[in-house]
Amino acid sequence: MELLGRSREELRALCVALGEPAYRGDQLYRALYVDRTFDLAQVSTLPAALRAKLAKETTVTTPVVRQRYASSDGSVRYLLALGETAEAGPEKKKAQRPASVEAVFMPSENRQTICVSTQAGCAVDCQFCMTAQLGLIRNLTPGEILAQVLLPLEEHKRTLTPQTNVVLMGQGEPLLNFDNVMAAVRTLLDPAGVGLAPKHVTLSTSGIVPGIEKLAKEKVRPKLAISLNASSDAQRDVLMPINKKYPLEKLLAACRDFPRGSREYLTFEYVLLGGVNDTAKDARRVARLMAGLGRVKVNLIPWNPGSLPYQEPGEKSIERFHKILLEKGIPVFTRYSRGRDVMAACGQLALTEASGNPLPVLS
Numbered sequence: 625m626e627l628l629g630r631s632r633e634e635l636r637a638l639c640v641a642l643g644e645p646a647y648r649g650d651q652l653y654r655a656l657y658v659d660r661t662f663d664l665a666q667v668s669t670l671p672a673a674l675r676a677k678l679a680k681e682t683t684v685t686t687p688v689v690r691q692r693y694a695s696s697d698g699s700v701r702y703l704l705a706l707g708e709t710a711e712a713g714p715e716k717k718k719a720q721r722p723a724s725v726e727a728v729f730m731p732s733e734n735r736q737t738i739c740v741s742t743q744a745g746c747a748v749d750c751q752f753c754m755t756a757q758l759g760l761i762r763n764l765t766p767g768e769i770l771a772q773v774l775l776p777l778e779e780h781k782r783t784l785t786p787q788t789n790v791v792l793m794g795q796g797e798p799l800l801n802f803d804n805v806m807a808a809v810r811t812l813l814d815p816a817g818v819g820l821a822p823k824h825v826t827l828s829t830s831g832i833v834p835g836i837e838k839l840a841k842e843k844v845r846p847k848l849a850i851s852l853n854a855s856s857d858a859q860r861d862v863l864m865p866i867n868k869k870y871p872l873e874k875l876l877a878a879c880r881d882f883p884r885g886s887r888e889y890l891t892f893e894y895v896l897l898g899g900v901n902d903t904a905k906d907a908r909r910v911a912r913l914m915a916g917l918g919r920v921k922v923n924l925i926p927w928n929p930g931s932l933p934y935q936e937p938g939e940k941s942i943e944r945f946h947k948i949l950l951e952k953g954i955p956v957f958t959r960y961s962r963g964r965d966v967m968a969a970c971g972q973l974a975l976t977e978a979s980g981n982p983l984p985v986l987s
């Protein structure tokens with residue numbers, strides 16, 4: 625039985641099944657998610673006999689770090705090899721394939737942000753995304769999602785600041801792996817687990833409306849970000865074909881109904897593609913889409929040149945887009961993606977690796 629990814633209740637039940645008191649499960653939970661001890665022989669809070677039993681009956685599997693790519697801006701991209709999983713279901717054949725995913729650790733002055741993947745590959749087919757070219761390989765397990773947070777935190781433990789942000793924005797559509805993602809998020813947000821604040825964990829979706837509605841009913845939820853990237857249905861149908869299934873009207877209605885704290889903003893991510901969605905008309909249409917949604921903010925992300933046939937937007941069109949939204953009273957931030965020199969678009973590392981043409985390792 626794999627332990628990483630198990631909830632506190634599951635670990636308590638496991639200890640009881642092994643003839644131990646339930647509180648041993650709490651100690652195990654703490655060891656995994658607070659102390660980040662993955663070698664059970666080192667968990668000194670547990671009696672030796674229980675450690676021996678656990679060693680016989682269970683495993684703690686962490687992804688293998690295939691490569692680390694250090695960016696000149698301080699961020700580190702990890703290419704992680706995941707093993708086979710025994711995940712059942714209709715995707716069984718795919719689910720058992722080993723896979724590679726990426727996580728990115730981005731330190732800044734007063735916090736560190738970790739971007740994690742929720743699926744290996746992705747079925748959503750956004751036209752500007754490298755991950756889409758992989759197709760869906762498989763869903764990640766809760767343990768594989770959590771490991772992408774725990775490994776970088778452990779590796780950088782000497783330089784961590786008190787605030788850790790996690791963004792579910794790497795490979796995959798989180799809401800299409802809902803149960804596993806939420807199991808991982810609950811442990812991230814559990815004060816007795818990883819202990820992050822809900823306002824510091826953000827789930828970014830391409831706009832899976834039933835998933836947004838389901839997330840709205842969760843007791844403890846991360847913040848929601850919508851990957852918008854277009855100013856009209858016609859444009860979004862092309863850039864993000866998922867829009868044909870969940871068009872803007874339905875998506876924005878789900879956003880409007882999404883419960884938010886009194887000071888919580890709903891974030892819209894907008895990748896600016898030069899000559900495609902970066903005109904003044906686009907900016908005005910985006911402003912109109914935001915009307916009536918309550919507290920929202922827009923993150924503009926100038927396209928990061930790569931091997932896909934899109935152009936970087938010009939400085940002038942970035943500024944113009946930014947200014948128009950500001951003038952319409954919408955909080956807007958222009959964000960250049962971190963780790964540009966080590967390929968920043970999601971899926972780029974795994975795709976490069978799969979092509980047998982890996983990047984140079986910088987550290």
Ligand code: SF4
Nearest residue numbers: 746748750753756796
């Ligand atoms: S942008 Fe996100 S949802 Fe769209 S294909 Fe890429 S990984 Fe999937």
